[in-house]
Amino acid sequence: MVDKSKSKLILLEYTILTYFILFFLNLIYVNIMVTRPDTLYLSDVMLWIHLFFMISGYIYIKYFQRLKDVQFVVSIYRYILLLMLMLHIVYFISVYLQSFLLIDETLIIIRDKILRGNPALILDFSNVNYTTLSYVTGLLQGINSPLMLLFLTLWTTRLYYTSNRIQQIEEIPKKYDHFLFPFAIPVFWLLLVISSFLSINLLTIRYDALQSLEMFVSIIFFIISLIGFLVSYAWYKRKNVPSKPSQMTSLHRFLALLLLPLIILSVLLLTYHVLTSFQTYRIYSVSVSIGIILILGLLHLRLKRLD
Numbered sequence: 001m002v003d004k005s006k007s008k009l010i011l012l013e014y015t016i017l018t019y020f021i022l023f024f025l026n027l028i029y030v031n032i033m034v035t036r037p038d039t040l041y042l043s044d045v046m047l048w049i050h051l052f053f054m055i056s057g058y059i060y061i062k063y064f065q066r067l068k069d070v071q072f073v074v075s076i077y078r079y080i081l082l083l084m085l086m087l088h089i090v091y092f093i094s095v096y097l098q099s100f101l102l103i104d105e106t107l108i109i110i111r112d113k114i115l116r117g118n119p120a121l122i123l124d125f126s127n128v129n130y131t132t133l134s135y136v137t138g139l140l141q142g143i144n145s146p147l148m149l150l151f152l153t154l155w156t157t158r159l160y161y162t163s164n165r166i167q168q169i170e171e172i173p174k175k176y177d178h179f180l181f182p183f184a185i186p187v188f189w190l191l192l193v194i195s196s197f198l199s200i201n202l203l204t205i206r207y208d209a210l211q212s213l214e215m216f217v218s219i220i221f222f223i224i225s226l227i228g229f230l231v232s233y234a235w236y237k238r239k240n241v242p243s244k245p246s247q248m249t250s251l252h253r254f255l256a257l258l259l260l261p262l263i264i265l266s267v268l269l270l271t272y273h274v275l276t277s278f279q280t281y282r283i284y285s286v287s288v289s290i291g292i293i294l295i296l297g298l299l300h301l302r303l304k305r306l307d
Contacts, residue, residue, distance in 0.1 A: 013061050015159065019152070020054035023047060026143035040212040042094040042205040043144070048216055049223075050087060074163055076254055079230045081160040083223060088153045095144050097205060102136050181239035185255075185299050189229040192262075192292045196225040198285035199269055214272050218282075221265040221289075228258045256300040259293055266290045 027047055057080075106129050113125045143149070200218045201207075207215060235251040266289045273283035 012159065013058070015155065016054050016057045016061070020051065020058065022143050022148075022152075023050045023054065027051065029141075030139065030144070040207045040209065041098045042207075042215070043091065043098050043139070045207070045212055045215045045219065046087065046091040046094050049219055050091065052216075052220065053084065053087070075234060076227075076231055076251070078160060078163050079227060079234075081156060081163065082230075083227060084156050085153060085160070087223075088149060088156065092146065092149045094205065095139060095149075099136050099139060101205070102132050106132050181236050182299065182303065183236065185296070185303075186229065186232040186236045188292055188296050188299065189225070189232040189255075192225045192289060192296070193222070193229045195285045195289040195292060196222040199282050199289060201280070201282065210272075210276075214269065217265055217268050217272075221262065221269065224258055224262055224265070225289075228255055228262070231255055252300070252303065256297075256304070259297050259300065263290070263293050263297075266293060 030044075030047070109125055109129055114122050117125070140146075143152075196218070200222060201211065201215055231251055232255055235248075235255070238248070266286055269286045270283065270290065273280065273286060
Protein backbone atom coordinates (compact mmCIF):
# COMPACT_ATOMS: atom_id res chain seq x y z
CA MET A 1 0.00 0.00 0.00
CA VAL A 2 1.30 3.47 -0.89
CA ASP A 3 2.43 5.76 1.92
CA LYS A 4 0.35 8.94 1.56
CA SER A 5 2.79 11.01 3.59
CA LYS A 6 5.76 10.25 1.32
CA SER A 7 4.22 9.62 -2.10
CA LYS A 8 2.42 12.59 -3.63
CA LEU A 9 1.91 10.94 -7.03
CA ILE A 10 2.36 14.35 -8.66
CA LEU A 11 3.87 12.90 -11.84
CA LEU A 12 1.01 10.45 -12.27
CA GLU A 13 -1.59 13.11 -11.51
CA TYR A 14 -0.25 15.55 -14.09
CA THR A 15 0.28 12.79 -16.64
CA ILE A 16 -3.38 11.76 -16.44
CA LEU A 17 -4.45 15.41 -16.61
CA THR A 18 -2.25 15.99 -19.67
CA TYR A 19 -3.59 12.85 -21.36
CA PHE A 20 -7.15 14.01 -20.73
CA ILE A 21 -6.49 17.48 -22.19
CA LEU A 22 -4.82 16.00 -25.27
CA PHE A 23 -7.61 13.51 -25.96
CA PHE A 24 -10.32 16.10 -25.24
CA LEU A 25 -8.75 18.59 -27.66
CA ASN A 26 -8.51 15.79 -30.20
CA LEU A 27 -12.20 15.02 -29.68
CA ILE A 28 -13.08 18.65 -30.44
CA TYR A 29 -10.75 18.73 -33.45
CA VAL A 30 -12.00 15.51 -35.05
CA ASN A 31 -15.69 16.31 -34.55
CA ILE A 32 -15.81 20.09 -35.07
CA MET A 33 -12.73 21.36 -36.92
CA VAL A 34 -12.73 18.58 -39.53
CA THR A 35 -15.56 17.78 -41.93
CA ARG A 36 -16.33 14.18 -41.12
CA PRO A 37 -18.75 11.50 -42.40
CA ASP A 38 -21.94 10.76 -40.49
CA THR A 39 -20.73 7.26 -39.64
CA LEU A 40 -18.91 6.63 -36.35
CA TYR A 41 -15.84 4.38 -36.27
CA LEU A 42 -13.93 2.31 -33.75
CA SER A 43 -11.40 5.12 -33.31
CA ASP A 44 -14.21 7.42 -32.12
CA VAL A 45 -15.25 4.86 -29.52
CA MET A 46 -11.64 4.35 -28.39
CA LEU A 47 -11.25 8.11 -28.01
CA TRP A 48 -14.23 8.24 -25.64
CA ILE A 49 -12.86 5.25 -23.73
CA HIS A 50 -9.53 7.03 -23.22
CA LEU A 51 -11.37 10.07 -21.88
CA PHE A 52 -13.42 7.85 -19.55
CA PHE A 53 -10.32 6.19 -18.09
CA MET A 54 -8.47 9.49 -17.69
CA ILE A 55 -11.39 11.00 -15.75
CA SER A 56 -11.74 7.87 -13.60
CA GLY A 57 -8.01 7.77 -12.83
CA TYR A 58 -7.83 11.44 -11.91
CA ILE A 59 -10.85 11.20 -9.60
CA TYR A 60 -9.36 8.10 -7.91
CA ILE A 61 -6.05 9.86 -7.24
CA LYS A 62 -7.83 12.87 -5.75
CA TYR A 63 -9.88 10.60 -3.49
CA PHE A 64 -6.72 8.76 -2.44
CA GLN A 65 -5.01 12.01 -1.51
CA ARG A 66 -7.93 13.33 0.54
CA LEU A 67 -9.60 10.31 2.15
CA LYS A 68 -7.94 7.94 4.62
CA ASP A 69 -10.07 4.92 3.69
CA VAL A 70 -9.08 4.96 0.00
CA GLN A 71 -5.98 2.85 -0.69
CA PHE A 72 -3.62 2.91 -3.66
CA VAL A 73 -2.09 -0.49 -4.41
CA VAL A 74 1.00 -0.45 -6.65
CA SER A 75 0.35 -3.88 -8.19
CA ILE A 76 -3.13 -2.81 -9.32
CA TYR A 77 -1.68 0.43 -10.64
CA ARG A 78 0.83 -1.51 -12.76
CA TYR A 79 -1.90 -3.68 -14.28
CA ILE A 80 -3.91 -0.59 -15.14
CA LEU A 81 -0.86 0.92 -16.85
CA LEU A 82 -0.46 -2.26 -18.92
CA LEU A 83 -4.09 -2.00 -19.98
CA MET A 84 -3.56 1.66 -20.84
CA LEU A 85 -0.73 0.55 -23.12
CA MET A 86 -3.14 -1.91 -24.72
CA LEU A 87 -5.64 0.92 -25.23
CA HIS A 88 -2.98 3.03 -26.97
CA ILE A 89 -2.16 0.14 -29.30
CA VAL A 90 -5.81 -0.62 -30.10
CA TYR A 91 -6.44 3.07 -30.68
CA PHE A 92 -3.55 3.25 -33.13
CA ILE A 93 -4.78 0.13 -34.96
CA SER A 94 -8.32 1.53 -35.16
CA VAL A 95 -7.07 4.82 -36.64
CA TYR A 96 -4.93 2.91 -39.14
CA LEU A 97 -7.79 0.62 -40.22
CA GLN A 98 -10.20 3.54 -40.51
CA SER A 99 -7.76 5.55 -42.63
CA PHE A 100 -6.97 2.56 -44.83
CA LEU A 101 -10.67 1.81 -45.32
CA LEU A 102 -11.54 5.38 -46.31
CA ILE A 103 -8.58 5.69 -48.69
CA ASP A 104 -9.45 2.34 -50.29
CA GLU A 105 -13.07 3.44 -50.80
CA THR A 106 -11.84 6.68 -52.37
CA LEU A 107 -9.65 4.74 -54.81
CA ILE A 108 -12.62 2.56 -55.77
CA ILE A 109 -14.75 5.66 -56.42
CA ILE A 110 -12.00 7.19 -58.56
CA ARG A 111 -11.63 3.99 -60.58
CA ASP A 112 -15.29 3.02 -61.01
CA LYS A 113 -17.16 6.33 -60.83
CA ILE A 114 -14.72 8.86 -62.30
CA LEU A 115 -12.31 7.09 -64.68
CA ARG A 116 -14.86 4.52 -65.92
CA GLY A 117 -18.10 6.22 -64.99
CA ASN A 118 -20.35 8.98 -66.28
CA PRO A 119 -18.30 12.14 -67.03
CA ALA A 120 -21.24 14.28 -65.92
CA LEU A 121 -20.83 13.02 -62.35
CA ILE A 122 -17.08 13.68 -62.07
CA LEU A 123 -17.57 16.93 -60.15
CA ASP A 124 -19.96 15.33 -57.63
CA PHE A 125 -17.69 12.37 -56.92
CA SER A 126 -14.63 14.63 -56.77
CA ASN A 127 -16.36 16.64 -54.05
CA VAL A 128 -17.08 13.42 -52.13
CA ASN A 129 -13.48 12.27 -52.47
CA TYR A 130 -12.13 15.64 -51.39
CA THR A 131 -14.29 15.58 -48.25
CA THR A 132 -13.18 12.03 -47.43
CA LEU A 133 -9.48 12.71 -47.95
CA SER A 134 -9.70 15.94 -45.94
CA TYR A 135 -11.14 13.93 -43.06
CA VAL A 136 -8.39 11.31 -43.35
CA THR A 137 -5.77 14.07 -43.29
CA GLY A 138 -7.36 15.57 -40.19
CA LEU A 139 -7.68 12.13 -38.61
CA LEU A 140 -3.95 11.50 -38.88
CA GLN A 141 -3.01 14.83 -37.33
CA GLY A 142 -2.79 15.84 -33.69
CA ILE A 143 -3.12 13.13 -31.07
CA ASN A 144 -3.95 10.55 -33.76
CA SER A 145 -0.60 10.93 -35.48
CA PRO A 146 1.65 7.86 -35.16
CA LEU A 147 4.40 10.03 -33.66
CA MET A 148 2.15 11.36 -30.88
CA LEU A 149 0.72 7.92 -30.10
CA LEU A 150 4.27 6.57 -29.97
CA PHE A 151 5.19 9.29 -27.46
CA LEU A 152 2.16 8.48 -25.28
CA THR A 153 3.01 4.78 -25.39
CA LEU A 154 6.64 5.40 -24.42
CA TRP A 155 5.64 7.70 -21.55
CA THR A 156 3.10 5.18 -20.23
CA THR A 157 5.80 2.50 -20.44
CA ARG A 158 8.11 4.75 -18.40
CA LEU A 159 5.41 5.14 -15.74
CA TYR A 160 5.12 1.35 -15.59
CA TYR A 161 8.84 0.75 -15.06
CA THR A 162 9.17 3.53 -12.48
CA SER A 163 6.08 2.48 -10.49
CA ASN A 164 8.20 0.35 -8.13
CA ARG A 165 9.84 3.52 -6.83
CA ILE A 166 6.60 4.73 -5.24
CA GLN A 167 7.03 4.89 -1.48
CA GLN A 168 5.04 2.20 0.32
CA ILE A 169 4.19 1.61 3.97
CA GLU A 170 6.53 -0.89 5.62
CA GLU A 171 4.62 -3.98 6.75
CA ILE A 172 5.56 -7.42 8.04
CA PRO A 173 4.39 -10.09 5.54
CA LYS A 174 2.08 -12.79 6.89
CA LYS A 175 1.38 -16.30 5.66
CA TYR A 176 -2.33 -16.85 5.03
CA ASP A 177 -4.21 -20.16 4.93
CA HIS A 178 -4.82 -21.75 1.54
CA PHE A 179 -8.61 -21.76 1.92
CA LEU A 180 -8.50 -17.95 1.70
CA PHE A 181 -7.31 -18.31 -1.91
CA PRO A 182 -10.02 -20.34 -3.69
CA PHE A 183 -9.03 -21.37 -7.20
CA ALA A 184 -12.60 -20.79 -8.40
CA ILE A 185 -12.22 -17.01 -8.19
CA PRO A 186 -9.54 -16.55 -10.93
CA VAL A 187 -11.27 -19.26 -13.01
CA PHE A 188 -14.59 -17.43 -13.00
CA TRP A 189 -12.84 -14.13 -13.67
CA LEU A 190 -11.23 -15.75 -16.72
CA LEU A 191 -14.63 -17.00 -17.89
CA LEU A 192 -15.97 -13.48 -17.44
CA VAL A 193 -13.15 -12.11 -19.61
CA ILE A 194 -14.06 -14.58 -22.37
CA SER A 195 -17.80 -13.89 -22.22
CA SER A 196 -17.28 -10.11 -22.05
CA PHE A 197 -14.97 -10.27 -25.08
CA LEU A 198 -17.65 -12.15 -27.01
CA SER A 199 -20.13 -9.40 -26.13
CA ILE A 200 -18.14 -6.93 -28.26
CA ASN A 201 -19.34 -6.33 -31.81
CA LEU A 202 -16.30 -7.69 -33.66
CA LEU A 203 -17.91 -7.87 -37.10
CA THR A 204 -17.69 -4.19 -38.09
CA ILE A 205 -15.78 -0.99 -37.34
CA ARG A 206 -18.59 1.33 -38.49
CA TYR A 207 -21.49 2.21 -36.24
CA ASP A 208 -24.49 4.44 -35.89
CA ALA A 209 -25.00 6.39 -32.65
CA LEU A 210 -26.71 3.53 -30.79
CA GLN A 211 -24.19 0.93 -31.95
CA SER A 212 -21.29 3.17 -30.91
CA LEU A 213 -22.83 3.41 -27.44
CA GLU A 214 -23.02 -0.40 -27.33
CA MET A 215 -19.35 -0.62 -28.33
CA PHE A 216 -18.36 1.88 -25.65
CA VAL A 217 -20.16 -0.06 -22.92
CA SER A 218 -19.00 -3.50 -24.12
CA ILE A 219 -15.33 -2.49 -24.42
CA ILE A 220 -15.39 -0.90 -20.96
CA PHE A 221 -17.04 -4.10 -19.73
CA PHE A 222 -14.25 -6.21 -21.22
CA ILE A 223 -11.46 -3.97 -19.90
CA ILE A 224 -12.79 -4.02 -16.33
CA SER A 225 -13.19 -7.81 -16.56
CA LEU A 226 -9.60 -8.14 -17.77
CA ILE A 227 -8.35 -5.97 -14.90
CA GLY A 228 -10.30 -8.20 -12.51
CA PHE A 229 -8.75 -11.37 -13.92
CA LEU A 230 -5.19 -10.02 -13.79
CA VAL A 231 -5.63 -8.87 -10.19
CA SER A 232 -7.36 -12.10 -9.14
CA TYR A 233 -4.62 -14.24 -10.68
CA ALA A 234 -1.89 -12.18 -8.99
CA TRP A 235 -3.83 -12.45 -5.73
CA TYR A 236 -4.22 -16.24 -6.10
CA LYS A 237 -0.47 -16.73 -6.67
CA ARG A 238 0.17 -15.28 -3.22
CA LYS A 239 -1.25 -18.33 -1.47
CA ASN A 240 2.21 -19.92 -1.20
CA VAL A 241 4.13 -16.80 -0.23
CA PRO A 242 3.84 -14.36 2.69
CA SER A 243 1.76 -11.29 1.84
CA LYS A 244 1.38 -7.85 3.34
CA PRO A 245 -1.91 -7.58 5.28
CA SER A 246 -2.96 -4.34 3.58
CA GLN A 247 -2.25 -5.79 0.15
CA MET A 248 -4.21 -8.95 0.86
CA THR A 249 -7.21 -6.94 2.05
CA SER A 250 -6.97 -4.27 -0.65
CA LEU A 251 -6.76 -6.72 -3.55
CA HIS A 252 -9.80 -8.65 -2.40
CA ARG A 253 -11.77 -5.46 -1.72
CA PHE A 254 -10.80 -4.13 -5.15
CA LEU A 255 -12.06 -7.30 -6.85
CA ALA A 256 -15.35 -7.13 -4.95
CA LEU A 257 -15.83 -3.47 -5.87
CA LEU A 258 -15.27 -4.22 -9.56
CA LEU A 259 -18.41 -6.36 -9.56
CA LEU A 260 -20.63 -3.30 -9.07
CA PRO A 261 -19.75 -1.52 -12.36
CA LEU A 262 -19.65 -4.90 -14.11
CA ILE A 263 -23.22 -5.79 -13.19
CA ILE A 264 -24.39 -2.30 -14.21
CA LEU A 265 -22.63 -2.52 -17.59
CA SER A 266 -23.89 -6.05 -18.27
CA VAL A 267 -27.48 -5.03 -17.47
CA LEU A 268 -27.13 -2.06 -19.83
CA LEU A 269 -25.92 -4.37 -22.60
CA LEU A 270 -28.73 -6.84 -21.96
CA THR A 271 -31.27 -4.00 -22.05
CA TYR A 272 -29.83 -2.82 -25.37
CA HIS A 273 -30.17 -6.28 -26.92
CA VAL A 274 -33.72 -6.66 -25.61
CA LEU A 275 -34.72 -3.27 -27.04
CA THR A 276 -33.18 -4.18 -30.41
CA SER A 277 -35.27 -7.39 -30.53
CA PHE A 278 -32.49 -9.95 -29.88
CA GLN A 279 -30.81 -9.32 -33.23
CA THR A 280 -27.36 -10.76 -32.44
CA TYR A 281 -25.68 -13.67 -30.69
CA ARG A 282 -24.14 -11.24 -28.20
CA ILE A 283 -27.22 -11.37 -26.00
CA TYR A 284 -26.22 -14.91 -24.99
CA SER A 285 -22.68 -13.92 -23.99
CA VAL A 286 -24.06 -10.98 -22.00
CA SER A 287 -26.54 -13.27 -20.22
CA VAL A 288 -23.74 -15.71 -19.36
CA SER A 289 -21.67 -12.78 -18.06
CA ILE A 290 -24.44 -11.75 -15.68
CA GLY A 291 -24.57 -15.29 -14.29
CA ILE A 292 -20.78 -15.35 -13.81
CA ILE A 293 -20.86 -11.97 -12.03
CA LEU A 294 -23.49 -13.25 -9.62
CA ILE A 295 -21.38 -16.35 -8.88
CA LEU A 296 -18.30 -14.18 -8.30
CA GLY A 297 -20.35 -12.02 -5.97
CA LEU A 298 -21.24 -15.06 -3.88
CA LEU A 299 -17.61 -16.27 -3.84
CA HIS A 300 -16.28 -12.90 -2.72
CA LEU A 301 -19.02 -12.55 -0.11
CA ARG A 302 -18.16 -15.98 1.29
CA LEU A 303 -14.46 -15.13 1.34
CA LYS A 304 -15.13 -11.85 3.12
CA ARG A 305 -16.98 -13.71 5.86
CA LEU A 306 -14.09 -16.16 6.24
CA ASP A 307 -11.58 -13.36 6.45
